[in-house]
Amino acid sequence: MTVPEVLLCEATDINLDICLDKGGQSFTWIRISDHQWLNVINNKIVILVRANGKIYLQSSETDQDLLDHVKDYFRLDYDLRTMYHQWSSVDDHFKSLAPEYPAIRLLRQDPVETLFSFICSQNNAIPRITKMVQHLKVAYGEPLGEIHGVALYAFPNIERLAVETVERDLRDAGFGYRAKYIRDAARHLIDTGLDLHSLRKEPYLTVHERLVEIPGIGPKVADCIALMSLDQLGAVPVDTHIWQLACKQYRFSGLPKAKSSMNKTAYHAVGGHFREIFGDHAGWAHLVLFAAQSRARGSLRKTLS
DNA sequence: TGGCCTCCTACCCT
């Protein structure tokens, strides 16, 4: 069988290594070689191939509709070079880091998948999160087929995750206390009838409020979901690292010294500060800083071992 | 009082 292939963009348009593997945005991409990635987008199997300075899209049913979805997923309509210039011009720290981390794109992901993935992410590291999300798909998602010897699944729907026995099963599968959050969050979505997609049109604070009402979702996870799947490009997820960055690098005043005493006001103040510096798309800028930060930590570990 | 805040701890696992 020949697999149709269409041109997606230039290789320099998307930093695939960071965006798909280690960026902490998506946990579902499977790297099958140095230059090939596998995933499901819009319930269709998708292969990304980097070759000849370009990125190609392969799929057994490549059509214009899927191509549009993939372009949308990578937000290729945003002129990222201009945005990098803009962010560099307003912040020296960004300016010094950016050349090493080009083409970091904010993925426009599915809200349901993003919500449950980031419930898994709390107090957790990427390899384990990846395993857990994979488990959700294998255990409760529709199989979509097999390619290059890899079986792929759709992300389960919320009805399936809301089943009574899910908590027990996930606990047995090693989800720990997150097992209950997942089942309860699914239950909440059904009971309240909250339509996640419709939140894309709402203002940031409304989106944040709706999300933190969901069991297992606090302010940080809410902002991850808002930023990465609900078009809230100004949402800044404040975790330990960004908190430290805010205190040390940006010397934000008026913040409590210890992270343990972070309250609602202080949490939102950090996001506000970043928005003052970087503007409406501060969450995207934060992603670049975040990538640089975690990369720095990784190499530090390497040199110590 | 109720409501809202702060502080503290437990939670699973690698």
Next chain:
DNA sequence: AAGGGTAGGAGGC
């Protein structure tokens, strides 16, 4: 072995 977070309880205002 300390951690990329949240919930729930106690106690204060």
